Amino acid sequence: MGTPIKVFSDWVIKGKDEGMAEGHSSSVKNMLENSTKGLSEFSFIDAGCGNGWVVRNIGSNPNCKKAIGVDGSSNMIEKAENLDNKNKYYCSDLMNWSPDKKVDIVHSMEVFYYFESPDKLIKHIHDNWILKGGKLIMGIDYYKENKPSHTWQEDCCITTMKMFAKKDWLTFFKAAGFKNTESWFYGKDGDWNGTLIVSGVK
Numbered sequence: 001m002g003t004p005i006k007v008f009s010d011w012v013i014k015g016k017d018e019g020m021a022e023g024h025s026s027s028v029k030n031m032l033e034n035s036t037k038g039l040s041e042f043s044f045i046d047a048g049c050g051n052g053w054v055v056r057n058i059g060s061n062p063n064c065k066k067a068i069g070v071d072g073s074s075n076m077i078e079k080a081e082n083l084d085n086k087n088k089y090y091c092s093d094l095m096n097w098s099p100d101k102k103v104d105i106v107h108s109m110e111v112f113y114y115f116e117s118p119d120k121l122i123k124h125i126h127d128n129w130i131l132k133g134g135k136l137i138m139g140i141d142y143y144k145e146n147k148p149s150h151t152w153q154e155d156c157c158i159t160t161m162k163m164f165a166k167k168d169w170l171t172f173f174k175a176a177g178f179k180n181t182e183s184w185f186y187g188k189d190g191d192w193n194g195t196l197i198v199s200g201v202k
């Protein structure tokens, strides 16, 4: 068993980060369409950005004035920086990091359940990362209603993976102070319940 950061650092060495980006791309597309809808100008943080593929993508949108990626894995951040000299990357545990200036959109795909207390992370992001009127949008595939994901902790040998239901994640968002909370499942296919996407406005 390894910590989430150790396991994903090893994935970079094996090149598995690229397949992960591909696997997440359709859900992320849905999340970005939702979070950027109607905005003529926005700033953006990807929390747990991996190799930076979403930051590079959104950074090329003319309406995006600033795009930042943060990840705890130095291998992921090193790769992101090597591929991108336009946008900004930070290597840090998300719980110990805050931006110099708050942003309009915080996006995060497949990250929050690797935290011992995701409710504390959501509150930290609400209080310290997001402008008033800004949005947090999170996507996860590891959750109670998605039965095929239940073996992942054993399969991936990761020490910390927290399993919650949709209603629990909504409670975390509301308790942190988010308003207009919404949630939906994207990409349902047979047993696979899709990506659970949750959003809220500060």
Ligand SMILES: C[S@@+](CC[C@H](N)C(=O)[O-])C[C@H]1O[C@@H](n2cnc3c(N)ncnc32)[C@H](O)[C@@H]1O
Pocket (backbone or CB within 6 Å): 004, 005, 008, 009, 020, 021, 024, 047, 048, 049, 050, 051, 070, 071, 072, 073, 076, 092, 093, 094, 095, 108, 109, 110, 111, 114, 115
């Ligand atoms: C499943 S990957 C998802 C990466 C990226 N969001 C994507 O969709 O390709 C999870 C990422 O979360 C990062 N991570 C896990 N725990 C973290 C923590 N405590 N602080 C910062 N990053 C963390 C890992 O290093 C890894 O890059």
